[in-house]
Amino acid sequence: MRALLAALALLIGLLVAPPAHAAADTNLAAGRSATAGSFTDVYRAANVTDGNQATYWESANNAFPQWVQVDLGASASVSKLVLKLPSGWPVRTQTLSVQGSTNGSTFSTIAASATHTFDPAATITFGTTTTRYVRLQITANSGWPAGQLSEFEVWGSPLGNPGGGTNLALGKAMAASSHTQSYVAANANDDNVQTYWEGAAYPGTLTAQLGANADLTSITLKLNPDPVWARRTQTIQVLGREQSATAFTTLVPQATYTFDPATGNTVTIPVTAKAADVRLQITANTGAPGGQIAEFQIFGTPAANPDLTVTNLTWSPASPTATTAITLSSTVKNAGTAASAATSVNFYAGATKVGTAAVGALAAGASTSVSVNIGTRRPGTYQLSAKADEEGEVVEQNESNNTFTAPASLEVAEAPGPDLQIVGVSATPPNPAIGERVTFTVAVKNRGTSTTGATTVTRVAVGGTTLDTQTPPIAAGATANVAVGGGWTATSGGATITATADATDAVDETDEDNNTHSQQIAVGRGASVPYVEYEAESAVYQGTLLQSDPLRTYGHTNFATESSGRKSVRLNSTGQYVEFTSRNQANSIVVRNSIPDAPGGGGIEATISLYADGTFVRKLTLSSRHSWLYGTSDDPEALTNTPQADARRLFDESHALLSRSYPPGTKFRIQRDADDTAAFYIIDLIDLEQVAPRPSALPNAPPSPSTAPCPTTATTTRPPSSGRSRTTRTASSTACGSRRASGGRRRRSSPTTR
Structure with a gap:
């Protein structure tokens, strides 16, 4: 009986004993570097690893998909994520997938896309996987039109280093004397034994560049342990370079080492030395005609150096x-x-x-x-x-x-006071013949915070002719389209048009260095176009001005860098608009625009409202079915329809024939009304044109193309397997303007033709 009671006590103790903390119960992301595809205001990616649930990351709004990722610093074994939003937030769902990478550039799926409830946290578990970078790809949020996260916890355990100490080579540059096919030096340092470096000739060298001296204890060389790799030997010498030296010296003399999948296909070589660069020199390999290394690990500690x-x-x-x-x-x-x-x-x-x-x-x-x-x-x-x-x-x-x-x-911020800037110059005609008289209209904007308060002189200098025009005071934020008095007689070869605001310095401005704008005018050559183009940023608008940085840096999913003049206007809310004052007679309109892609790709259609002098004219139908391609390649054939963070070809054009002709001076307003349902609208520019009247119907003739607005003929120019099927649209010139052949406008702002 005593023995039975003892056995029962032992069993009860085992059942109620508290579980030991497993190595996997470590938040490996705490304090680590976090990055994202975008952020809004102060809600940056760094907030997701700062240990403070009250701070959070928020992506750009109305621009799914979005991503945020954590760099664990080294590859680790992970099996669980805990994702948090600030306490007290309403319950919401976010649709996301989990991706992993060992190098930060090539990602694979860890957990497929699914909808998770945040109340205020969500836990995602998956099979144990080895990764360094963990990324969330977010495609929907029921609480806000953006990705949101306050804490990004990655639970798992760090990988041990078989050589002892720290693998100093991880993340460092690798160089080789040669390589075969795609088996480059960087493969020997990507923390992945399934990729490898292979030299093209003997002797072959593979060098790890540590950047500064380290006190070395050993190096570990790995090949793929898969049994398909046969047992082999390689003859290797280990050399090193001290940080103040230029030449390499021998650290370990040449010797033959056995690589055998049965024992892990790993070789460890003890090294006691100080070096900033460590080099393998391989002179023989029984398994291949060149040296082969899948992982080159160097163990030790950094030597005394500044940091x-x-x-x-x-x-x-x-x-x-x-x-x-x-x-x-x-x-x-x-x-x-x-x-x-x-x-x-x-x-x-x-x-x-x-x-x-x-x-x-x-x-x-x-x-x-x-x-x-x-x-x-x-x-x-x-x-x-x-x-x-x-x-x-x-x-x-x-x-x-x-x-x-x-x-x-x-x-x-803008400094107190006025600030005049030339935002556009138009010539009539835009492409004159030799001897033709040319007149000019200059768009002068007051970017400042107060009215100019005085009459200024707007000056146009062209081909030796100077034209001055008195310009009344311009209110803060307003743009005046100044019809310049007089004209210029076009001469052969063209000329440079230079327009200057406040040419006589009548007004003290906050910035006196942005008053001048120059552009070329061609005479007697080039295409003569019948339409007049109007930039959204030079119009009157209520919305958000999008503009590229001063260097015009190109970036994917960047509307400004794909906009004409690197500027456009975004309409996010009902009632926002862009209003253009016409300078020509017009009965047709073309709008260069961007609206969102469908969540799964393929594009959408949405309307936007057109007004003339405050009166509703019609709905314009915009489309993203022939825009939004994805990928990081500059090769169009490598782009895809599948939505991801890197997008391009963001704009398309929509055109319409109006029911009547409108005179110069008409205020055309493109406005987002309550029934215009796209998540956002980007307006780049419009073209206004007076097209020819509809042809008279002939007996027994087919219907005129102008009986329906803007008929088109669509021709597929790319197979769907290489990206979204693109269409070339040819519209009747009598119904929709005279420049619709071959898909419309010359893409002045396209990054692929810039």
Whole structure:
């Protein structure tokens, strides 16, 4: 009986004993770097790993799909995600898939797309997988038209290092003397034994560039352990280069090593040395005509060296205007184990370097504050960053942590006062013949915060002729279309048109350097077009102006970089509009626009409302069925219809024949009304044209093409397997304008033809 009771007690103890914490119960994402395809305002990706559930990331609105990802720093074994929204938020669902990658560029699916309830958290479990980068691809949110996340927890366990110490080669550059086919050096450092480097000849060298000295303990060389890899031997010499040297020396003499899938296909070579570069020199391989390495791991500890980091970045004044000089300040710290020589820190606004400050010598652990005056900046939003030792003057333990990006953006406001800018010049006719008289209309915008308050002179200089026109005061934010008095007689070869606002300096402006605009006019050559083009950004609008950065940097899913003139207007809300004042007689309209793709690709159709002088004219039907291609390749045949973060070919054109002709001076308004249901509308420009009257019907003749608005003939120009089937549309010139052949406009702003 005593033995039975003891056995029962032991059994009960086993049943009620608290479970031990498994290694998988570690949030590997805490404090790690997070990035996203987009963000809104201050809701940046870094918020998802800051341990604070009250802060959150939010993607760009009305622009699914969106993604956010965490870099775990090294490949790890993961099996669960815990995704959180701020406490107190209403319950919502988000549709998302989980993707993983070992290199940050090629992703595979870990968990298929599914709808998850956030109340306020959602847990996703899956089979244990090895990955470094974990990405959420979000396609829907029932609570808000954007991806949202406050905490991105990745639960699992780090992988052990068989060589002891830290694998110093992970993430470092690899170089080889040669390679065969696609078996490049980088494959030996991607944390994936299924890819490998293979040399093209003997001797073959494979070099890991650590960047700074390390005290080495061993190296581990791996091939794929799959039994299809036969047992083989390779003859290998290990060499190294100390950071201050130029030549390599022998660390381990040449020897023959056996790689056998039965024992893991792994070789570990003890190394006791100090080196910044480690090289394998392979002279024989019984399994292939060149050296082969799937993973080249180097173990040890970083040697004593400086490590420069930037720990903060601020600016003064906190809320500058366009006339306020701005000072940037940052703190540079030597987080390394040895003193640092003098160097510098560069400051950037976006991709533009705006200043450099000297950084003196720093002892290990020491910090210093530096500042630079970057002068004034034009109104706008600037992402600021600072980069220590960008020129590489100091050898560091870690060369990848020298950059700091300010968590908030610098906002430069318009300075009080007027600011005139030429936003467009049109010539009539736009392509004159030699000897023809040409007149000009100049669009002058007051970008400032107050009226000009005085009459100014708008000047046009062309081909030796100067034309001055008195311009009445212009209200803040308004644009005046100034009909310039007089004209110019076109001469052979064309000329440069230079328009200047406030040419006599009658008004004190907040920016006196943006008053001039120049463009060319061709005479006696080039295409003569019968329509007049109007840019949305030069019109009167209520909406959001989209514009590219000063360098016109191209980026995927970027409407501004695909817009004519790199600017367009976005209409998000009911009642928002773009209003154009016509300068020509017109009975037809073409709208270059973008509306969202369908969630699964294939495009949608949606209406938008057209008004003339405040009176509703008709609905215009817009379409995205022939736009929105996806992918990162510049090869059109490599693009796809499947929605993803990287999109291009965002715009298309819609055209309509109007029921009557409208005189110059008509105010055409494109407006989003309550029954216009697309998530957003991007308006780039319109063309207005007076087309020929409808032809008279003849007995027994087929119906005129003009009996239906804008008939088209569609011809597929690409097979669906290589991307969305594109169509070439040819419209009747008498019904829809004279330039519809071959699909319409010349794409001045297309990144593929830029």
